[in-house]
Amino acid sequence: MRWGVFPTALTIYTVAAAAIRSHWFPRPELVLMSALLATAALAAAAERVLPFRLDWARISDEERQIDRKSWLALVALVDPVLKLVIMPTLLSLAMSAAPWLGRLRLFPSDLSLLVQWLYAVLLAELGSYWMHRFAHESATMWGIHSFHHNPARLYWLNGFRVNPLNMAWHQLASVFVLKLASTPDDIVQMVVALGVVIGVMQHCNADVRYDGWNQFFGTADLHRWHHAVDATEARSNFGTLTVFWDRIFGTYKHGHVGPTCVGIDGDAPANRGYLSDLWIAYRRNSDRARGTAILAETAEVSSTRPTSAATRCCATGVHN
Numbered sequence: 561m562r563w564g565v566f567p568t569a570l571t572i573y574t575v576a577a578a579a580i581r582s583h584w585f586p587r588p589e590l591v592l593m594s595a596l597l598a599t600a601a602l603a604a605a606a607e608r609v610l611p612f613r614l615d616w617a618r619i620s621d622e623e624r625q626i627d628r629k630s631w632l633a634l635v636a637l638v639d640p641v642l643k644l645v646i647m648p649t650l651l652s653l654a655m656s657a658a659p660w661l662g663r664l665r666l667f668p669s670d671l672s673l674l675v676q677w678l679y680a681v682l683l684a685e686l687g688s689y690w691m692h693r694f695a696h697e698s699a700t701m702w703g704i705h706s707f708h709h710n711p712a713r714l715y716w717l718n719g720f721r722v723n724p725l726n727m728a729w730h731q732l733a734s735v736f737v738l739k740l741a742s743t744p745d746d747i748v749q750m751v752v753a754l755g756v757v758i759g760v761m762q763h764c765n766a767d768v769r770y771d772g773w774n775q776f777f778g779t780a781d782l783h784r785w786h787h788a789v790d791a792t793e794a795r796s797n798f799g800t801l802t803v804f805w806d807r808i809f810g811t812y813k814h815g816h817v818g819p820t821c822v823g824i825d826g827d828a829p830a831n832r833g834y835l836s837d838l839w840i841a842y843r844r845n846s847d848r849a850r851g852t853a854i855l856a857e858t859a860e861v862s863s864t865r866p867t868s869a870a871t872r873c874c875a876t877g878v879h880n
Protein backbone atom coordinates (compact mmCIF):
# COMPACT_ATOMS: atom_id res chain seq x y z
CA MET A 561 0.00 0.00 0.00
CA ARG A 562 2.86 2.39 0.88
CA TRP A 563 4.25 1.90 -2.62
CA GLY A 564 0.88 2.44 -4.33
CA VAL A 565 0.02 5.95 -3.16
CA PHE A 566 2.41 7.98 -5.30
CA PRO A 567 1.77 5.96 -8.52
CA THR A 568 -1.96 6.58 -7.88
CA ALA A 569 -1.26 10.31 -7.65
CA LEU A 570 0.73 10.11 -10.89
CA THR A 571 -2.19 8.26 -12.49
CA ILE A 572 -4.51 11.12 -11.45
CA TYR A 573 -2.00 13.48 -13.07
CA THR A 574 -1.78 11.41 -16.26
CA VAL A 575 -5.58 11.41 -16.64
CA ALA A 576 -5.63 15.19 -16.04
CA ALA A 577 -2.84 15.73 -18.59
CA ALA A 578 -4.71 13.59 -21.15
CA ALA A 579 -7.91 15.57 -20.47
CA ILE A 580 -6.05 18.85 -21.05
CA ARG A 581 -4.34 17.58 -24.19
CA SER A 582 -7.56 16.14 -25.65
CA HIS A 583 -9.79 19.05 -24.56
CA TRP A 584 -12.24 16.71 -22.79
CA PHE A 585 -13.49 19.65 -20.70
CA PRO A 586 -14.45 23.08 -22.07
CA ARG A 587 -12.04 24.81 -19.70
CA PRO A 588 -8.69 23.56 -18.30
CA GLU A 589 -9.57 25.10 -14.91
CA LEU A 590 -12.19 22.34 -14.50
CA VAL A 591 -9.49 19.73 -15.05
CA LEU A 592 -7.16 21.42 -12.55
CA MET A 593 -9.91 21.57 -9.91
CA SER A 594 -10.84 17.91 -10.51
CA ALA A 595 -7.17 16.88 -10.22
CA LEU A 596 -6.88 18.90 -7.01
CA LEU A 597 -9.95 17.29 -5.44
CA ALA A 598 -8.90 13.77 -6.44
CA THR A 599 -5.33 14.23 -5.12
CA ALA A 600 -6.59 15.87 -1.92
CA ALA A 601 -8.94 12.91 -1.31
CA LEU A 602 -6.04 10.49 -1.89
CA ALA A 603 -3.69 12.43 0.41
CA ALA A 604 -6.28 12.82 3.19
CA ALA A 605 -7.07 9.08 3.05
CA ALA A 606 -3.35 8.17 3.11
CA GLU A 607 -2.82 10.46 6.13
CA ARG A 608 -5.57 8.61 8.03
CA VAL A 609 -4.47 5.09 7.10
CA LEU A 610 -0.68 5.55 7.02
CA PRO A 611 0.26 8.56 9.17
CA PHE A 612 3.94 9.51 8.90
CA ARG A 613 3.98 11.41 12.23
CA LEU A 614 1.10 10.98 14.69
CA ASP A 615 1.98 14.27 16.43
CA TRP A 616 1.60 16.13 13.11
CA ALA A 617 -2.01 14.90 12.82
CA ARG A 618 -3.16 17.18 15.65
CA ILE A 619 -4.00 20.35 13.76
CA SER A 620 -5.94 23.07 15.53
CA ASP A 621 -9.14 24.48 14.04
CA GLU A 622 -7.44 27.91 13.79
CA GLU A 623 -4.56 26.49 11.75
CA ARG A 624 -6.89 24.60 9.44
CA GLN A 625 -8.99 27.74 9.01
CA ILE A 626 -5.94 29.79 7.98
CA ASP A 627 -4.87 27.08 5.51
CA ARG A 628 -8.37 27.00 3.98
CA LYS A 629 -8.48 30.80 3.66
CA SER A 630 -5.02 30.80 2.10
CA TRP A 631 -6.13 28.18 -0.45
CA LEU A 632 -9.27 30.18 -1.23
CA ALA A 633 -7.30 33.42 -1.65
CA LEU A 634 -4.88 31.74 -4.08
CA VAL A 635 -7.54 29.96 -6.15
CA ALA A 636 -10.27 32.61 -6.19
CA LEU A 637 -8.20 35.81 -6.28
CA VAL A 638 -4.45 35.56 -6.83
CA ASP A 639 -4.43 32.95 -9.59
CA PRO A 640 -7.19 34.60 -11.72
CA VAL A 641 -5.56 38.06 -11.38
CA LEU A 642 -2.21 36.63 -12.45
CA LYS A 643 -3.67 34.62 -15.34
CA LEU A 644 -6.19 37.13 -16.64
CA VAL A 645 -4.53 40.49 -15.93
CA ILE A 646 -0.88 40.52 -14.93
CA MET A 647 0.59 37.86 -17.20
CA PRO A 648 -1.26 38.91 -20.39
CA THR A 649 -0.26 42.55 -19.74
CA LEU A 650 3.39 41.68 -19.15
CA LEU A 651 3.39 39.36 -22.16
CA SER A 652 2.04 42.01 -24.51
CA LEU A 653 4.52 44.57 -23.10
CA ALA A 654 7.40 42.10 -23.60
CA MET A 655 6.29 41.26 -27.15
CA SER A 656 5.92 44.90 -28.16
CA ALA A 657 9.30 45.82 -26.60
CA ALA A 658 11.07 42.78 -28.11
CA PRO A 659 9.03 41.38 -31.03
CA TRP A 660 11.94 39.13 -31.98
CA LEU A 661 11.13 37.03 -28.87
CA GLY A 662 8.25 35.36 -30.71
CA ARG A 663 10.50 34.43 -33.63
CA LEU A 664 13.18 32.75 -31.52
CA ARG A 665 11.38 29.38 -31.49
CA LEU A 666 12.58 28.68 -27.97
CA PHE A 667 10.13 25.79 -27.56
CA PRO A 668 10.79 22.45 -29.35
CA SER A 669 7.26 22.04 -30.79
CA ASP A 670 8.52 19.61 -33.46
CA LEU A 671 9.74 17.02 -30.96
CA SER A 672 7.68 14.30 -29.27
CA LEU A 673 5.11 15.17 -26.60
CA LEU A 674 7.26 13.59 -23.86
CA VAL A 675 10.27 15.75 -24.80
CA GLN A 676 8.08 18.87 -24.94
CA TRP A 677 6.64 18.04 -21.49
CA LEU A 678 10.09 17.43 -20.01
CA TYR A 679 11.50 20.62 -21.55
CA ALA A 680 8.57 22.64 -20.17
CA VAL A 681 8.89 21.15 -16.67
CA LEU A 682 12.64 21.82 -16.52
CA LEU A 683 12.30 25.34 -17.96
CA ALA A 684 9.52 26.26 -15.50
CA GLU A 685 11.47 24.79 -12.63
CA LEU A 686 14.73 26.60 -13.43
CA GLY A 687 13.23 30.02 -12.67
CA SER A 688 11.18 28.71 -9.78
CA TYR A 689 14.26 27.02 -8.25
CA TRP A 690 16.32 30.22 -8.23
CA MET A 691 13.48 32.41 -6.94
CA HIS A 692 12.97 29.91 -4.12
CA ARG A 693 16.70 29.99 -3.28
CA PHE A 694 16.70 33.80 -3.29
CA ALA A 695 13.66 33.70 -0.99
CA HIS A 696 15.79 31.92 1.61
CA GLU A 697 18.67 34.43 1.21
CA SER A 698 16.97 37.86 1.02
CA ALA A 699 15.52 39.16 4.31
CA THR A 700 12.50 40.75 2.60
CA MET A 701 11.73 37.70 0.48
CA TRP A 702 12.21 35.41 3.48
CA GLY A 703 9.69 37.48 5.46
CA ILE A 704 7.18 36.80 2.69
CA HIS A 705 8.15 33.15 2.07
CA SER A 706 8.33 32.29 5.81
CA PHE A 707 4.52 32.19 5.97
CA HIS A 708 4.85 28.84 4.16
CA HIS A 709 7.55 27.55 6.55
CA ASN A 710 5.90 28.64 9.81
CA PRO A 711 3.84 25.52 10.62
CA ALA A 712 5.58 23.01 12.90
CA ARG A 713 3.86 20.12 11.17
CA LEU A 714 3.13 19.19 7.58
CA TYR A 715 -0.10 17.92 6.08
CA TRP A 716 -1.56 18.04 2.58
CA LEU A 717 -3.19 21.49 2.86
CA ASN A 718 0.11 23.18 3.86
CA GLY A 719 1.07 23.38 0.20
CA PHE A 720 -1.46 26.20 -0.18
CA ARG A 721 -0.23 28.20 2.82
CA VAL A 722 1.57 30.63 0.56
CA ASN A 723 1.78 34.43 0.70
CA PRO A 724 0.08 35.90 -2.43
CA LEU A 725 3.31 37.74 -3.34
CA ASN A 726 5.20 34.44 -3.08
CA MET A 727 2.63 32.89 -5.43
CA ALA A 728 3.10 35.82 -7.84
CA TRP A 729 6.88 35.52 -8.11
CA HIS A 730 6.64 31.73 -8.37
CA GLN A 731 4.14 31.97 -11.26
CA LEU A 732 6.12 34.70 -13.02
CA ALA A 733 9.34 32.68 -12.74
CA SER A 734 7.71 29.52 -14.06
CA VAL A 735 4.43 29.91 -15.98
CA PHE A 736 5.25 33.35 -17.40
CA VAL A 737 8.66 32.13 -18.58
CA LEU A 738 6.93 29.26 -20.40
CA LYS A 739 4.64 31.76 -22.12
CA LEU A 740 7.61 33.94 -23.08
CA ALA A 741 9.19 30.86 -24.67
CA SER A 742 6.01 30.38 -26.80
CA THR A 743 5.08 27.13 -25.05
CA PRO A 744 1.73 25.79 -26.34
CA ASP A 745 -1.15 26.44 -23.91
CA ASP A 746 -1.94 22.77 -23.35
CA ILE A 747 1.68 22.04 -22.33
CA VAL A 748 1.61 25.04 -19.93
CA GLN A 749 -1.60 23.68 -18.38
CA MET A 750 -0.04 20.21 -18.08
CA VAL A 751 2.85 21.73 -16.09
CA VAL A 752 0.39 23.64 -13.88
CA ALA A 753 -1.57 20.41 -13.28
CA LEU A 754 1.64 18.66 -12.21
CA GLY A 755 2.18 21.48 -9.70
CA VAL A 756 -1.28 20.87 -8.24
CA VAL A 757 -0.71 17.12 -7.76
CA ILE A 758 2.89 17.36 -6.51
CA GLY A 759 2.09 20.36 -4.28
CA VAL A 760 -0.52 18.32 -2.38
CA MET A 761 1.55 15.12 -2.19
CA GLN A 762 4.83 16.73 -1.10
CA HIS A 763 3.25 18.13 2.09
CA CYS A 764 1.24 14.98 2.82
CA ASN A 765 1.73 13.48 6.32
CA ALA A 766 1.58 9.88 5.09
CA ASP A 767 4.23 7.18 5.32
CA VAL A 768 4.48 6.67 1.57
CA ARG A 769 7.42 4.87 -0.06
CA TYR A 770 8.87 7.01 -2.82
CA ASP A 771 12.19 5.22 -3.46
CA GLY A 772 13.07 5.73 -7.15
CA TRP A 773 10.59 8.59 -7.55
CA ASN A 774 12.90 10.64 -5.30
CA GLN A 775 15.40 10.78 -8.15
CA PHE A 776 13.23 13.17 -10.16
CA PHE A 777 10.03 14.36 -8.46
CA GLY A 778 9.75 16.79 -5.53
CA THR A 779 8.36 14.16 -3.15
CA ALA A 780 7.39 14.48 0.52
CA ASP A 781 10.54 12.53 1.47
CA LEU A 782 12.60 15.38 0.00
CA HIS A 783 10.36 18.34 0.78
CA ARG A 784 10.30 17.58 4.54
CA TRP A 785 14.04 18.34 4.58
CA HIS A 786 13.29 21.69 3.03
CA HIS A 787 10.91 22.45 5.93
CA ALA A 788 13.48 21.45 8.59
CA VAL A 789 13.98 23.79 11.55
CA ASP A 790 17.72 23.39 11.10
CA ALA A 791 18.60 26.11 8.56
CA THR A 792 21.44 24.07 7.09
CA GLU A 793 19.13 21.13 6.41
CA ALA A 794 16.43 23.46 5.07
CA ARG A 795 18.83 24.92 2.52
CA SER A 796 18.04 21.95 0.27
CA ASN A 797 15.46 20.61 -2.20
CA PHE A 798 14.25 23.97 -3.50
CA GLY A 799 12.57 22.32 -6.48
CA THR A 800 8.79 22.20 -6.53
CA LEU A 801 7.91 19.72 -9.28
CA THR A 802 11.31 18.16 -9.68
CA VAL A 803 14.65 18.00 -7.88
CA PHE A 804 16.53 17.99 -11.21
CA TRP A 805 18.00 21.46 -10.61
CA ASP A 806 18.79 20.64 -6.97
CA ARG A 807 20.92 17.77 -8.26
CA ILE A 808 22.63 20.05 -10.80
CA PHE A 809 23.27 22.91 -8.33
CA GLY A 810 24.21 20.73 -5.34
CA THR A 811 21.21 21.26 -3.04
CA TYR A 812 19.72 17.76 -3.28
CA LYS A 813 19.14 16.10 0.11
CA HIS A 814 17.64 12.64 0.43
CA GLY A 815 16.38 10.40 3.26
CA HIS A 816 13.01 8.81 4.10
CA VAL A 817 12.91 9.49 7.87
CA GLY A 818 13.32 13.25 7.43
CA PRO A 819 14.26 15.96 9.93
CA THR A 820 13.40 15.72 13.64
CA CYS A 821 11.19 18.78 13.44
CA VAL A 822 9.93 21.23 10.87
CA GLY A 823 9.07 24.91 11.03
CA ILE A 824 11.08 27.98 12.04
CA ASP A 825 13.23 27.86 15.17
CA GLY A 826 11.45 29.52 18.11
CA ASP A 827 8.62 30.65 15.88
CA ALA A 828 5.20 29.34 14.90
CA PRO A 829 2.02 30.68 13.36
CA ALA A 830 0.35 33.13 15.74
CA ASN A 831 -3.00 31.67 14.57
CA ARG A 832 -4.67 35.07 14.84
CA GLY A 833 -6.19 34.79 11.41
CA TYR A 834 -5.08 34.64 7.77
CA LEU A 835 -4.21 38.31 7.24
CA SER A 836 -2.72 38.75 10.73
CA ASP A 837 -0.48 35.71 10.34
CA LEU A 838 0.70 36.89 6.91
CA TRP A 839 1.75 40.21 8.46
CA ILE A 840 3.21 38.77 11.67
CA ALA A 841 5.29 36.18 9.74
CA TYR A 842 6.61 38.95 7.48
CA ARG A 843 7.52 41.38 10.29
CA ARG A 844 9.00 38.79 12.60
CA ASN A 845 11.03 36.78 10.11
CA SER A 846 12.26 39.58 7.87
CA ASP A 847 13.49 41.38 11.02
CA ARG A 848 15.15 38.23 12.35
CA ALA A 849 16.83 37.66 8.99
CA ARG A 850 18.19 41.20 9.11
CA GLY A 851 19.50 40.52 12.62
CA THR A 852 17.53 43.34 14.18
CA ALA A 853 15.54 43.18 17.38
CA ILE A 854 12.20 41.47 17.22
CA LEU A 855 9.46 44.05 17.17
CA ALA A 856 7.53 44.73 20.33
CA GLU A 857 4.25 43.61 18.82
CA THR A 858 5.59 40.22 17.75
CA ALA A 859 7.28 39.79 21.14
CA GLU A 860 3.88 40.33 22.66
CA VAL A 861 2.47 37.56 20.46
CA SER A 862 5.29 35.25 21.60
CA SER A 863 4.65 36.02 25.26
CA THR A 864 1.13 34.62 24.94
CA ARG A 865 2.65 31.37 23.66
CA PRO A 866 5.31 30.29 26.17
CA THR A 867 6.45 27.29 24.14
CA SER A 868 6.53 27.59 20.37
CA ALA A 869 5.04 24.84 18.25
CA ALA A 870 8.49 24.25 16.76
CA THR A 871 9.98 23.70 20.21
CA ARG A 872 7.18 21.32 21.17
CA CYS A 873 7.82 19.42 17.95
CA CYS A 874 11.48 18.94 18.88
CA ALA A 875 10.54 17.87 22.39
CA THR A 876 7.83 15.36 21.59
CA GLY A 877 8.21 14.48 17.93
CA VAL A 878 7.83 10.74 17.37
CA HIS A 879 8.13 9.17 13.99
CA ASN A 880 5.28 6.75 13.59
Ligand SMILES: [Zn+2]
Pocket residue numbers: 692696705709786
Ligand atom coordinates in the same frame (compact mmCIF):
# COMPACT_ATOMS: atom_id res chain seq x y z
ZN1 LIG B 1 11.29 27.44 1.13
Ligand SMILES: [Zn+2]
Pocket residue numbers: 708718719763783787
Ligand atom coordinates in the same frame (compact mmCIF):
# COMPACT_ATOMS: atom_id res chain seq x y z
ZN1 LIG C 1 6.45 23.32 1.39
